[in-house]
Amino acid sequence: MKTVCLYYSRSGRTGSIMERMADMLDADLLEYTDGKDRSGVKGYVGSCIDSYRPLPQVEIIGGEPDWEKYDRVIVAMPVWAEAPCVVGKAFLKQYSSKLKGDLHLVVTHMSKADYGKAIAKAYAYSAVKPKSYLSLQTKNHDCGAEIKHFVQTLEK
Ligand SMILES: Cc1cc2nc3c(=O)[nH]c(=O)nc-3n(C[C@H](O)[C@H](O)[C@H](O)COP(=O)(O)O)c2cc1C
Numbered sequence: 001m002k003t004v005c006l007y008y009s010r011s012g013r014t015g016s017i018m019e020r021m022a023d024m025l026d027a028d029l030l031e032y033t034d035g036k037d038r039s040g041v042k043g044y045v046g047s048c049i050d051s052y053r054p055l056p057q058v059e060i061i062g063g064e065p066d067w068e069k070y071d072r073v074i075v076a077m078p079v080w081a082e083a084p085c086v087v088g089k090a091f092l093k094q095y096s097s098k099l100k101g102d103l104h105l106v107v108t109h110m111s112k113a114d115y116g117k118a119i120a121k122a123y124a125y126s127a128v129k130p131k132s133y134l135s136l137q138t139k140n141h142d143c144g145a146e147i148k149h150f151v152q153t154l155e156k
Contacts (some may be wrong), residue, residue: 001155002069003027003101006060007076008087010038010047013138014108017147018076021106024151027074031061034087051081055090055125064095072154073099076106077122079115084122097127104154105133112137 005022008031009015015031022029034056038047050056067073077088084107096103105122107115115135123129134150136143 001071003072003074004030004065004070005074005076006030006032006091007106008032008034008058008078008085008091009076010043010078010085014076014078014106017108017136017138017143018074018106020144021074021076021147021151024147025074025154027072028065028070030065032058032087032091033061034058034090047080047085050086051083053086055086055093058087058090058094060095064098067098067100070099071101072104073101074104074106076108079107079109079118083118084115089122089125092122092126096125099128103128103130105130106136106150107133108136108138110137110139 003025005018005027007014007018018029037043075091077085105119107119109115119133119135136146
């Protein structure tokens, strides 16, 4: 199985999780973005506001890959305002119809909650239903065991 992992990360947590996951799966790793500077307090507040505004336009850094190459696509994003972030939802809206492989979602968040229900909200933006999802708490928590378990589940 050839896998591509795609992520958006405002403050680096989702990015480092996906680096670990891509390494375990021997997958390609790509970052997508809406190009907006979301750093610092101003960026945090702007991201909260954007959660209630129309979806932005996103792009994949380095350009769009050849989707035909991949049997599995894992798309990762942080949770903002109790839902997958607008950048992640915009990615699904723009690109999901082009994906050839199975789609899986990863969401990261600060709280201990399982964001299964929130993730389901992202399905509305996707042309294909994700086969599975992983909800990962990132605050003061090493996600190593959960990442490993998710990878093992994928490989079954
Ligand atoms: C604008 C904004 C809203 C957030 N809302 C939530 C939330 O509703 N629930 C939660 O658990 N974490 C929330 N977080 C925390 C992030 O989801 C969490 O820290 C995530 O792992 C950050 O990923 P990143 O470092 O890749 O950007 C929010 C963060 C931001 C910036």
